[in-house]
Amino acid sequence: MRYMILIYxxxxxxxxWGTPAFDAWVAGYGSLNAKLAADGIPASGSGLQGxxxxxxxxxxxxxxxxxDGPFAETKEHLGGYYVIDVPDLDAALRYAALVPSAxxxxxxxxxxxxxxxx
Amino acid sequence: MRQDRGRLLAAxxxxxxxxxxxxxxxxxxxxxxxxxxxxxxxxxxPQGWLLKVALRKAxxxxxxxxxxxxxxxxxxxxARDEADDTEPDRIPDDRLRLIFTCCHPALDxxxxxxxxxxxxxxLTTGEIARAFLDAEPTMGQRLSRAKAKIxxxxxxxxxxxxxxxxxxxxxxxxxxxxxxxxxYSVGPIAGRDLCTEAIFLARLLLQLAPDQPEVEGALAxxxxxxxxxxxxxxxxxxxxxPTRQDRSLWNRAALDExxxxxxxxxxxxxxxxxxxxxxxxxxHSADTPPDWPQIAALYARLHDxxxxxxxxxxxxxxxxxxxxxxxxxxxxxxxxxxxxxxQPFHATRADFLARSGDSTSARSEYLRAIALAGSEADRTFLxxxxxxxx
Numbered sequence: 001m002r003y004m005i006l007i008y009x010x011x012x013x014x015x016x017w018g019t020p021a022f023d024a025w026v027a028g029y030g031s032l033n034a035k036l037a038a039d040g041i042p043a044s045g046s047g048l049q050g051x052x053x054x055x056x057x058x059x060x061x062x063x064x065x066x067x068d069g070p071f072a073e074t075k076e077h078l079g080g081y082y083v084i085d086v087p088d089l090d091a092a093l094r095y096a097a098l099v100p101s102a103x104x105x106x107x108x109x110x111x112x113x114x115x116x117x118x
Numbered sequence: 119m120r121q122d123r124g125r126l127l128a129a130x131x132x133x134x135x136x137x138x139x140x141x142x143x144x145x146x147x148x149x150x151x152x153x154x155x156x157x158x159x160x161x162x163x164p165q166g167w168l169l170k171v172a173l174r175k176a177x178x179x180x181x182x183x184x185x186x187x188x189x190x191x192x193x194x195x196x197a198r199d200e201a202d203d204t205e206p207d208r209i210p211d212d213r214l215r216l217i218f219t220c221c222h223p224a225l226d227x228x229x230x231x232x233x234x235x236x237x238x239x240x241l242t243t244g245e246i247a248r249a250f251l252d253a254e255p256t257m258g259q260r261l262s263r264a265k266a267k268i269x270x271x272x273x274x275x276x277x278x279x280x281x282x283x284x285x286x287x288x289x290x291x292x293x294x295x296x297x298x299x300x301x302y303s304v305g306p307i308a309g310r311d312l313c314t315e316a317i318f319l320a321r322l323l324l325q326l327a328p329d330q331p332e333v334e335g336a337l338a339x340x341x342x343x344x345x346x347x348x349x350x351x352x353x354x355x356x357x358x359x360p361t362r363q364d365r366s367l368w369n370r371a372a373l374d375e376x377x378x379x380x381x382x383x384x385x386x387x388x389x390x391x392x393x394x395x396x397x398x399x400x401x402h403s404a405d406t407p408p409d410w411p412q413i414a415a416l417y418a419r420l421h422d423x424x425x426x427x428x429x430x431x432x433x434x435x436x437x438x439x440x441x442x443x444x445x446x447x448x449x450x451x452x453x454x455x456x457x458x459x460x461q462p463f464h465a466t467r468a469d470f471l472a473r474s475g476d477s478t479s480a481r482s483e484y485l486r487a488i489a490l491a492g493s494e495a496d497r498t499f500l501x502x503x504x505x506x507x508x
Contacts, residue, residue: 001272088274089224090282111271 002112003092005082009105010075011050028100036084036095045082076105083112120240124322126168127237128212131219132275133196134176137237137265143179147172165209213238214326215275217319221290222273229264230293231300236261238322239315248307249300284390287327291336291392294319298340302347303493313344334383335393341376342399345369356498360402373403394420410439427456431463434470443473461490465500477507 015021036043054070070077079101086092089109096107123144130140147168161167177196220233228250235241241249247257267273278286294316301312320337327333349367352358380396398416401408414436421429430453438446447470450463457463468483484504491497 088272090274090276090278093224109271 001088002083002085002114003089004110004112005045005084005092005096005099006078006108006110007080007082007099007101007105008076008108009079009101011077011079012075013104014101025100028098032095032098032100035098036082041095042085043082045080045084047080048078051077079105120318121322122165123240124213124216124238125209125211126165126172128216129169129209130172130176131216131237132210132212133173135275136269138262138269139176139179140172141237143172143176144168146175150175169209211326212275213322214277217290217323217326218277218286219268219273219275221286221293222268223286223289224271224273225264225267226260227293227296229260230289231296232257232261233264234293234319235297235312235315238319241310241315245308245310249304249310249312251304284332287330287332288391290323291320291332294323294336295339295392298343302343313340313347316340317344329386331383331386331388332390332392334379335390335396338376338379338383339392339396339399341372341379342396342403345372345376346403351495354498355495356502357493357495361408368403376400377403389419391420391423394423408439410436414440414442427453428460428462431457431466435466438470438473443470446470447474459490461487461492461496464490465503469503472503472507481507 015025033043051070054068056067056069056071058065058067082095082099084092084095086095089111092109096102096109099107101107127140127144130144131137134140134143150171151164151168155161155164173196177193180193180196217234217238220237221230225233232246232250235246235249236243243258243261244254246252246261247254250257252260297312297319298316301314301316305311317337317340320333320340324330324333324337345368346360346363348369349363349365350358352362376396377400380393380400383393384397394416398413398420401413401416414433417429417433417436421433430449434446434449434453437443437449447467450467450470453463464483464487468480468487471477471483472480481504484500484507488497488500488504491500
């Protein structure tokens, strides 16, 4: 079963570039990716650029409204995601707990609806 | 019958992987048992009969509704189980898996409690709703949401492995303890006593997972607390601390069983929060005055494992009773931001202030505690203490 791991964090709490904490944070993602590969877990995902780059779109009365900014203005932003294919929620939660940003942010795990595009 | 129901439900969920379907199928099987057994007499193996009929009902439901996208291979497997001549002693006991699933941390804590009482305790939705002062439809929705999440998020129906065991067991024991506390604070409602339910569940867990010191500790804690329940209020309705209770009202058998369980647990040399809480309860039940320095030491260890403000408050009480009033008062003052509005916090602070000779501050703290008191017994107790200040 596929699960999406959504990584939320307040950018203010992320380790600063060039510090040892930053290196450890990046290395944490490296070892999670290596573990997923070593365990043979089908996985995909990406980090996202900052919410300053986000654009939201909605259709109202047949008219496209385009707005600067993310879906909701919150302190914690969606910063990246994984989609992993594992047998059950326990397995998904074990990988989710290895996401380095869980140390200062929140990682949400959601099962994917199978056989759909959206 | 209650044991049988939980066991049958667990066996059905293990095969069907669907709480709702398992419950409906078992209900149907019980209904046909009434008709069939009345006519043909009791079958050689009632449990085996019920399991088989319930599986058949479930298969019928799956076929007729084409529920979800269940593979035909699954159905074939179920049909094979259904065709099997199951003897009652050959129904494997899947209740340990069931209790771990019901108490899974991915479920909301209140839903864990409700689902455990529903599936393992066999309480009806209405009974659970009444025990938690909820409307029945609200509780029904809570239960459906929990069952739907188990299915949709695929919460596994397994006993956790060694790497997760301690945390997950603690989650199960916490659910049982919450059930007990709910029963302890409200008393029996409509003939159902949640304290009895919690003790039933703890005994069941001990039977399914024997030799686990934390399970022994949790059952000991419930029994030691329950043993004193009959003596906890005085003749005028006020709450009495163990030292002032009439010990002839204590349930000696429950006390002895609790103490023996605690001894067994401690001998395994793997301490945990429930054993520490049981040890504290045991010291409160001793025939001699309580050993407060020992109680304070146990609370300090408990606070290392569970650093909550309520445990820090209890630690302070034990310190004060051991003669370390100044340290206790300082510790309590520091808890104000976290515990402001919590009745026992204000009652404790009032008591410490009164003992340090500050009766003006003690008075205002007692008034605050009385305003927050949840029961008449607590109000009477606090009012007496306030009057005693004069």
